Each structure stands twice: as structure tokens, then as C-alpha cells.
Amino acid sequence: MRNSITVARVARTIDGLRHRDDHDVPRAAGTASSAGAPHRPRVVVVGAGFAGLGALRHLEARLPAGAADLELVSATDHLLYTSLLPQVCAGGVEPRHVAVPVRGMVRRTVLRLGHAVDVDTTSGTISVVARDGSTSEVGWDRLVLAPGSLTRVPDIPGLAEHGLGLKNLTEAVYLRDHVLRQLEHADACVETAERRARCTFLVAGAGYTGTELAAQMRRFTLEALDRFPRLRREDLRWILLDQAPRVLPELDEALSDGAMEVLRERGVEVRLKTSVSAVTATSVALSDNETIPAHTLVWCAGVTPNPLMEKVGTETVKGRLVVDENLRVPGLSGVFALGDAAAVPDITRDGAPAGQTAQHAARQGAAAGRNVAASLGHGRALPYRHRDLGFVVDLGGTDAVANPLGLHLSGTPAAVVTRAYHLLALGSGGNRAHVAADWLLSSTGPEQIVQLGFLPSPNATIAEAEDTHVYSA
Template sequence: MRNSITVARLARQVEARRRTDEGTTGGTDGGGGGPRPRVVVVGSGYAGLGVLRHLEARLPAAAAELVLVSPTDHLLYTSLLPQVAAGDIEPRHLAVSVRGALRRTVPHLGHATGVDLGRREITVVGMTDVPSTLPWDRLVLAPGALTRTFDIPGLAEHGLGMKNLAEAVYLRDHVLRQLEYADASDSDAERRARCTFVVVGAGYTGTELAAQMRRFTVEALGQFPRLDAGQVRWLLVDLAPRVLPELDEHLGTGAAKVLRERGVEVRLETSVTEVRADTVTLTDGDVIPAHTLVWCAGVTPNPLVSRLGAETVRGRLVVDECFRVPGTDGLFALGDAAAVPDVTKDGAPAGQTAQHAVRQGAAAGRNVAASLGHGRMRPYRHRDLGFVVDLGGADAVANPLGLPLSGLPAAVVTRGYHLLALGAGANRAYVTADWLLGAVVRPRIVQLGFLPPPNATIARVEQTELYGAP
């Protein structure tokens, strides 16, 4: 009941602020004589927050009312989630405060679960699952993505994800719990199964996670005297023919070399056919005794996208080069939700990377402002700065501006890039302190226990049930 009242109170506050501002400005849009248009942005990720930052910078306060709809009050810097799982970074240090980043945007906490294009309203489900509606004059969809899963027997029940802070912290607890069980067991077979960890997906997240978690578990063995490094087994599995298939071959080759030197088993052109509580069956018929499977095999657009009834490409909304959704005036989409054409690549859809999302946020913010009469629209253009892959410690691979790097030079460039991309001075300071402390202080091997196992499935953590059946 309390949360229901809070949602209603927030809606009243938004409306009250709109009326107050209209009274202050004469109820105009900066000279047109009508009420201020309301710009609603869905999603507080790289793309959504970027749009609002640019709208606040470009638009006079009287030009529009800005509203953010998001289930969280922060931007999560997902690129460093593997380091949260490995205990190198404290979870809060990757959360950039929305209220700290924005000055006059009104946050509305909740999941956007539906859009009525005719009435120009969105449906928002708050913390108590009580839906409310919010009208809009401009709607910007940047709800991000969820973990892409397949109809593999046992995956929904036993697979763990790596898409948010809860999943990263839970994975660390889970791995330590398996080591505890193994250390206490007198059965060699049980020890081997508990110490075996399978990661599916050799893209960014899976590769970084396997490399860093193998390093973490070996370091943790100092507190488990009955276990040794030879009993710890990490496997990285992917259907692709090489590691990091979406990146330059140099990066994939370098990352695979580090993985194998660390002792990670890399199984390429292989996937999973069944997951059970104590085994993982691969497509080559190998049955691996294991109590852990981490699913990092890609992402899928937020289910909100499919509810619009608009044209999509591989689940992403079709938009023009200025982020506009054809057929609906005032509707924009970007980030993982949209197949944004990149004019520098003959209109091919831009990649689903943080680098694209950050740049699209700035460009879309400019174009939304232009739709309100401030500035002019420009097509999205992307200049590739290269990619960085942090493998933990002094190991990384990178190609900044096309220059291939590996080892310590790549690690320096990689961490420098992450600090710049974090976008908030306080977060940069905290993350830097975490790295410096990690270089001189032994890791703390403790379980936090924030999320009990029954609630740790991908669907429960990412709350996909709010959107109903696909």
C-alpha cells in the first residue's frame, strides 16, 4: 500500500510541477502560447541518460517538461560487471546517480510495459505492480535489453545471468558457496563438480567473466585448504568459430591466448543442449558434472519494443537516421531498442555496444530538441574508436584507433577508457580506489547473501514476467 501511495504521489508531483512551471512561464513552450510539451524518456542507461543530459543542456526550462521512466535510479556501467563478480569493484561504484546527473528531469520509478500510440500514453508498473499511465508529447524509447535465452531444457531453472548488479553479486556468492561445499565434501566426484563452472557465450561479457573469475577462484583457494588449483575448472563455450567473434581477429586471438594461459578451457563451435542442477550437456555429447552455468550468450531488446506493433529488424525497432519511428509523430528510439542506421556504413544497423549507445544519446538528444524547435536534426554518424577487453590483472586486449595492443599497455588503455566512460567524477574516484587497493591488499573472500537462490533465475532478477507472455 505504501508503494502504491508513493507512485500516485509521484504522479501528482509531476503534474503539479508541470502546472507550476506553466504558471511561471506563462504556460507557453517558449513563445507559442500553449502548454509545455512533455518529453518522456524510457530507460536510464547510456542512451536514455545521454538524451536527457543533452536536452537539459540544449532546452530552456520553459521549452519542455522532462520525465524519466526507469525501474532504477541510476545508470549502471555494465562494462565492468565482471569485475564486480570477481570482487575487484564494489557494486555501488558502478551506479551513476540519476538525480546527481540530471538537474530538472523528474524521475518516475517503474517499468514501462505498454505504449498507446493513439492516446499518446505509456503504462508504467511501479514497485507494487500497480499500473499507471503517463501522457507524452515526445516519447524516447531507450529501455535497454535483457538476457537472450533459448528454449533449452533446464536453462530457465538453473542458468545464471550477468546483466545487472544483483546477478553479478549473486554469481560471486554462488561461486564461493560452491567452493565451500567442495571443501567440506569427502567425495572427489562431488568436489570436481562443485569446482566446475561453465560460461556460455564468448563475446565481451563471457570472455571477460571467464578470465577474471578463473583468476578470482584461484586466489580464493588460499582460504580453502582442502582444495587446489588443479580441481578448479572453468569452461567457455560458444557456437562461434573463435573468441570475440564480433571484434577484430587480433583481439579474439589475444584474448584466447590469455584464457588458455590462465587455464580456462575454450570450447568453440559448441553449445548447450540441457542444463540440470548438477550437470551440463553440450552439443558434442559431453556431459559435464557442474553446479554452475552462467549464460552470457547475447541480449534481446526489452519486451516493450514488441508491444508497439511497429516494424522491427531482429527484434529492434526500425527507425530513420534521426532516430524517428516511421508513422508516429514524436516517437524516437535508440540503443538496444532500435536498429539505428549508421550512415558511415551505408545505413547498416549500428552495433549494440556501449560506445554506440553513448554517441546515440547525444545525437538523439539533439534531434528531440530540434523537433521542439531548438536546433536542427542531423543523421547519426559513428566514428569507431576501437574496443577494449579487460581480462583482469595486467591482462587485456585493445585496439584504440586501430592500434593493436595487449598485456600491460592494453590494460592501461582499457582502464583509462572505462574511467572516462563512467561519466561521473565520484564514480571514477571510487573505481580507481578499488583498483589501487586491489593491487596492494588481499581480496576479501566473503559471501554477501543479498539474493537467495530461489530468486536468482534470469527471469526473476530481470523481472521479465511484468511483460507477460511473449
């Protein structure tokens, strides 16, 4: 990859000596082009998540038409509302309804589909790899880095080959198919041991995603058993495990205890202070020396910042790019970073890095849009300041836990608040209507137990599903 990027840069330089393209050459705002016309600065945003799209929406609102060229580099043409991925797995929400179209959120921004894989702060360019493998160089006057995060895959034997992730729509749809496929295999099994192994599902990581997934998928598969006449309730096992002493360790104990109660009532086995030590195609070995026969391990035990941040060349903390309170990268003019991949100081918590949550990302997007606009002479820059509105955890059906504005809720009231929050956070009227309709239909009609089969099994690894290979040097 590094060689291909270097060749592309050399070719670009030679071509530039023949045909100078003012639009692709970074230049300080306000300077003149070779034709004598004022140069219009280019703002390039990397990442179509809450942070990146939030920055662009505020830039479009704050910058007059013609004040700057806006460009978005993203591997997808939508913002993925990841908080509803467990519901996609459980069939409560259709996959495309959690994908908010970029073109419906921004109007003046040019979308360049591809992965940003390298940053050259000297020449003011980024390298973008398209889906077909071709590499192009994009120049910038202001660069906003918000590429998000990827599933963290530690060096556990067999995990990379056999673990399944839940970070994007590909993984969510595949996981649903995989679970149904295991139930189909189990229904056809003659041997009791093999049937039980096929019906055993482990989820590693008892944070938001893992806890919601285990609770909702246990409920979904119990309801699906009616379609499999040879399977019994006692065959089905969902196991949630974590090294932490309680589920949802990042939240207060009241929410953790409420979620734990729901999990136990559902029949989810919770293993705390326990981790995975090895994985094979047919078993999962745990740190307590127990080996569980199973064909499914879903890895929800943490994320890692996008590798692009290490290419910037400035200070990082656990892979997150260090920025100041105005989201600027120290030592680099015109470069901003935010979201999961940046260590944004939270001045409400004595400067500790802000949490990797959608709530932080959305608010950082607004701050970045304001501050980038200010760097171009429109408005005034202000430091990022976070105000916690609380958290919501949807456990499926009428079960949820939430603490909006510090008020602890559980059961139906929490479920109502949780659904209302998700609809508000979706940010698109069309997506809100579709998701609300999905919830209504799923509560009144039978679940469709079908496999879509979009992703072949050999391509279902976390690395393939999340395209991590494009960042290899």
C-alpha cells in the same frame, strides 16, 4: 497484465471526465491549455542507460529552462556501467561504484521509478508498472524509447530454471556469492566427484562479457584457493564455450588471438563450435554429446531487445524497433528510439543496424537529445553518424587486449588504456574516484572472500533477477 492495463486506462478516462489534468494529457507543442496558458510539452524518456540518460543530458543542455517538462521512466535510479560487471563478480570493484546516480547526471528531470510495459500511440501514453505492482499511465508529447535489452534465454531444457545471467548488479553479486558458496561446499565434500563438480564453472558465450568473466573469475578463484585448505588447483575448472569458431567473434582476429592466449595461460578451457543442449541442477549437456558434472552455468550468449518495443506496433527487426537515421520511428509523430532496442541505421556502414554497444548508445543519446530538441524548435536535426574509437577487453590484472583508434595493444599497455577508457566512460567524478581506489586496493591488498547473501537462491533465475515477468501480456 493486459487486463490490468486496460482497467487502468478505463479508470483514467472516467476520472479525466471529472477532473482534467492538463499535465498528464498529451498535446501538440505550442497549443494552449484550458486556462489559456501556453502548454509546455512533456518529453518522456524510457530507460536510464547510456542512450536514455545521454538523451536527457543533451536535452537539458539544449532546451531553455521552462521549454519542456522532462521525465525519465526507469526501474532504477542509476546508470549501470555494465562493462565492469565482471570485475564486480571478481571483487575488483565494489557494486555501488559502478552505479552512476541519475540525480547526479540530470537536474531538471523528474524520475518515475518503474517498468514501462506498454505504449499507446493513439492516446499518447505509456503504461508504467511500479515495484509494488501498481500501474499508472503517463502522457507524452515526445517519447524517447531507450529501454535497452535483456538476457536472451533460448528454449534449452533447464536453462531458464538453472542458468545464471550477468546483466545487472543483482546477478553480478549473486554470481560472486554462488561461486564462493560452491567452493565452500567443495571444501567440505568427502566424495572426489562431488568436489570436482562443485569446482566446475561453465560460461556460455565468448563475447565481451563471457570472455572477460571467464578470464577474471578463473584468476579470482585461483587466488581464493588459499582460503580453502582441502581444495587443490587441479580441482578448479573454468570452461568457456561458444558456437563461434573463435572467442570475441565480433572483433578482429588480432584481439581474438590475444584474448585466447591469455585464457589458455590462465588455464581456462575453451570449447569452440560448441553449445549447450540441456541443463540440470548438477550437470550441463553439450552439443558434442558430452555431459559435464557441474552446479554452475553462466549464460552470456546474447541479448534480446526489451519487449516494450513490440508494443509500439511498428516494424521491428529481430525485436529491435526500426527507426530512420534521425532516430525517429517512421509513421509516428514525436516518437524516437535508440540504443540496444532500436535498429538504428549506421550510415557509415551503408545503413546496416548499429551494434549493441555502449559506444553506440552514448552517441545515439547525444543525437537523440539534439533531434528531440530540434522537434521542439530548438536547433537543427542531424542524422546519427558513428565513428569507431576501437574496443577494449579487460581480462583482469595486467592482462587486456585493445585497439584504440586501430592501434592493436596487449598486456600492460592495453590494461592501462582499458582502465583509462572505463574511467572516462563512467561519466561521474565520484564513481571514477571510487573505482580507481578499488583498483588500487585490489592490487595492493588481499581479496575479501565473503558472501553477501542478498538474493535467496529460489529468486536467482534470469527471469526473476531481470524482472522479465512484468512484460507478460
